[in-house]
Amino acid sequence: MSGYDEQRIAALLGLLPPPPEGWVHAAQELPRARAEIAGLVARAEEDAAFRALVVADLEAALEAEGIEATPSVVAALRTRLTAD
Amino acid sequence: MTEVATDAQLVSRCRRGDQAAWNELVERFSRYVYAICFQAFRLPPHDAEDVFQEVFARVYQHLERLRSDEAIRPWIAQLTRRLCIDRLRSGGREGAVDVDELEPAVLDETLANIDEALTVRACLDAVGDPCREILDRFFCRDESYKAIGEALDMPAGTIASRISRCLAKVKAELEGRS
Numbered sequence: 001m002s003g004y005d006e007q008r009i010a011a012l013l014g015l016l017p018p019p020p021e022g023w024v025h026a027a028q029e030l031p032r033a034r035a036e037i038a039g040l041v042a043r044a045e046e047d048a049a050f051r052a053l054v055v056a057d058l059e060a061a062l063e064a065e066g067i068e069a070t071p072s073v074v075a076a077l078r079t080r081l082t083a084d
Numbered sequence: 085m086t087e088v089a090t091d092a093q094l095v096s097r098c099r100r101g102d103q104a105a106w107n108e109l110v111e112r113f114s115r116y117v118y119a120i121c122f123q124a125f126r127l128p129p130h131d132a133e134d135v136f137q138e139v140f141a142r143v144y145q146h147l148e149r150l151r152s153d154e155a156i157r158p159w160i161a162q163l164t165r166r167l168c169i170d171r172l173r174s175g176g177r178e179g180a181v182d183v184d185e186l187e188p189a190v191l192d193e194t195l196a197n198i199d200e201a202l203t204v205r206a207c208l209d210a211v212g213d214p215c216r217e218i219l220d221r222f223f224c225r226d227e228s229y230k231a232i233g234e235a236l237d238m239p240a241g242t243i244a245s246r247i248s249r250c251l252a253k254v255k256a257e258l259e260g261r262s
Binding site for chain 2: 027
């Protein structure tokens with residue numbers, strides 16, 4: 001890691017601008033969202049009417065539970081529901 | 085100098101369910117994943133966001149499978165590249181480039197530069213504040229001396245010399261790691 005001058009360091013730093021805060025926040029919330037999804041799936045397993053509601057509109061079901069319906073969260077929920 | 089957890093330490097803490105460690109891991113690699121999506125593969129914003137979230141979802145889901153805790157960085161790089169290519173092959177959204185339009189040599193060079201940039205970024209984290217804040221605002225967020233001075237309560241006239249001193253510190257940190 002030798003041969004760096006300040007100009008090169010500056011150029012390399014400029015290659016890594018921050019992503020939108022919302023993206024980072026959503027990724028950081030993944031563990032919590034997954035735990036909440038597990039709760040939602042457990043309820044769906046016990047209650048057929050609730051399951052039908054969830055399956056009919058995954059995004060709305062997540063939002064109703066206060067979980068941000070990012071694409072990966074929706075996909076995770078879909079996978080859990082179809083696996084059961 | 086700031087004490088920064090190694091990648092392996094962070095991964096180990098994440099495996100134990102440490103939310104703060106997960107937050108730090110996402111923070112540490114978020115710029116890297118973002119740069120690969122945008123600069124290397126030129127994904128449109130919506131595709132980039134989908135890939136960004138999918139990368140971290142898979143990292144979280146498969147953390148247990150990682151053979152070595154130190155391997156998190158190349159694993160994230162490989163995962164991001166694969167998901168970007170999959171996205172482009174599946175057609176992507178409006179504005180996405182054709183995957184065959186990406187010149188392999190240019191792509192490799194961009195990815196190598198991004199990888200090098202992450203190493204420099206790690207050195208900046210080790211140098212710590214106020215250098216981290218000053219250099220980040222100037223080079224990564226494109227803020228003016230005036231804006232930086234106001235945000236950090238420093239005379240704007242001193243920002244240029246601080247930037248110069250901070251770059252020298254990052255350089256020394258890089259050389260110390262060689």
